[in-house]
Amino acid sequence: MSTPFHRRSFPDYFLSSPLATLIYPLHQLLNHLRGPPHLPPPNARPIRVVCISDTHTLEYPDIPDGDLLIHAGDLCNDGSAREIQAAVNWLRSLPHPHKVVICGNHDSYFDPRSRLPEDRSDASPQNTSSSTYATISSSTASLRSLDDYLTDDPHPRIDWGDNDDIHYLQHSSITLTFPPTTTTSTSSISSTTPLRPRTLTIYGAPQIPAIVPFGPEHAFTYPPHHDAWSNTIPLSTDILVTHTPPQSRLDLSPVYSAGCPFLLSELWRVRPALHVFGHVHAAYGIERVFYDEAQRAWERLCASRKSRARLSRFRSLFGFLRDLFDLSGLVDSARVVMYGVLGVVWARVWGGENRDAGWVVNAACMYRDSGVLRNKPQVVVL
Incomplete structure (x- = not known):
């Protein structure tokens, strides 16, 4: 029997929310393209x-x-x-x-x-x-x-x-x-910084x-x-x-x-x-x-679908249909992509710092x- 700590199969994720399932790898790809966060x-x-x-x-x-x-x-x-x-x-x-x-x-x-x-x-x-x-x-x-509680605890x-x-x-x-530490520069005259x-x-x-x-x-x-x-x-x-x-x-x-x-x-x-x-x-x-609008939108998308985890696979079909008409979910998905792309442009094209x-x-x-x-x-x- 599956527990909340076991990974579900791809059909379970897809039937519960095709929108979140498809947006997740795209969100991760855009984050990767932005470069190291720190x-x-x-x-x-x-x-x-x-x-x-x-x-x-x-x-x-x-x-x-x-x-x-x-x-x-x-x-x-x-x-x-x-x-x-x-x-x-x-x-x-x-x-x-x-x-x-x-x-x-x-x-x-x-x-x-x-x-x-x-x-x-x-x-x-x-x-x-x-x-x-x-x-x-x-x-x-x-x-x-x-x-703080057991200041007199005699246990070793x-x-x-x-x-x-x-x-x-x-x-x-x-x-x-x-x-x-020091680093050695690779120049004709060896030096340490x-x-x-x-x-x-x-x-x-x-x-x-x-x-x-x-x-x-x-x-x-x-x-x-x-x-x-x-x-x-x-x-x-x-x-x-x-x-x-x-x-x-x-x-x-x-x-x-x-x-x-x-x-x-x-x-x-x-x-x-x-x-x-x-x-x-x-x-x-x-x-x-x-920590930007793309991340906020992704987390809202996840939170709004958390209740579907308790549904059977048959009942998850309704989650699949709801995604087709979920205006707020579609808007959040678009925000994940739009702000993710802007983040990539900021970091890779404009040379901006990831903060x-x-x-x-x-x-x-x-x-x-x-x-x-x-x-x-x-x-x-x-």
Whole structure:
């Protein structure tokens, strides 16, 4: 039986909305033709960011080199401190000078209400009741760090390394500094040009919408109608790391969206240069996003067709017919194409700079639900 996390067949997409199905590849092509959405500043060193997620206790055998490694959650399967520590030990063995990790819904040790008995028996202060744990994140999606609640927690913490090998983020930020480098010019007289250092601010948050009935062992879940995102991400964020995707971006859209609309609204407010997530294995990939009228029109088109995902294939025929007479959908499709073409002309013909744009990466290494890490790590240069 299909779940919201499984990719549907092309006939399902086409019958649900032929308009969105045909516009999607054209929208992506126009975005690609506009060029990279974000380039290193002049005379500043480029930063190579390696993105992975959803390794589920497995170790990817060949992680590319880079300046920064990001893991966007689901390090393990059963959520125990034991499995998480094994995954952390693997990450510590990698040579990247900076590493940032958030947890996912399978990493239940980090959410007190979801901890396994083997971790909870020692983790709970004697005067803390189970009802207290339930109030920590059921309604707020744990919008504060775990340390804010359990400052007296005697459970041995995860060993992240003696020299801050790994920066663990849970509704928190960190600013990392990347030292200057030099480049050698290719001229008759060899010379070196210093490249100034860079800093990047990274914010990480683990909460996910419970679009299916998740059990209590799943961490940081919130009802899909609950807004767990508005005004939570600092405006200074250069790189955003979440476990859930936003709605309509590498979340199996169009139509069969598994992402969060409230996170999407927050992205329009913050507009990070890079957004890394996972969770929906079947939507693995990388996209360019330009915060303009073409993107707004595309997202409206996706949102207006999301309700059709619940229809059977037979009833989806009515969605096919509705597209023929959907004036607002036709207008939005035309806006996607028109503003997309204008963006290409601006960047390629007039030489204009791409602003208010960024990379979006679904870095799930797990290939669908196969139990095998077949999706390669994604590399982005900022």
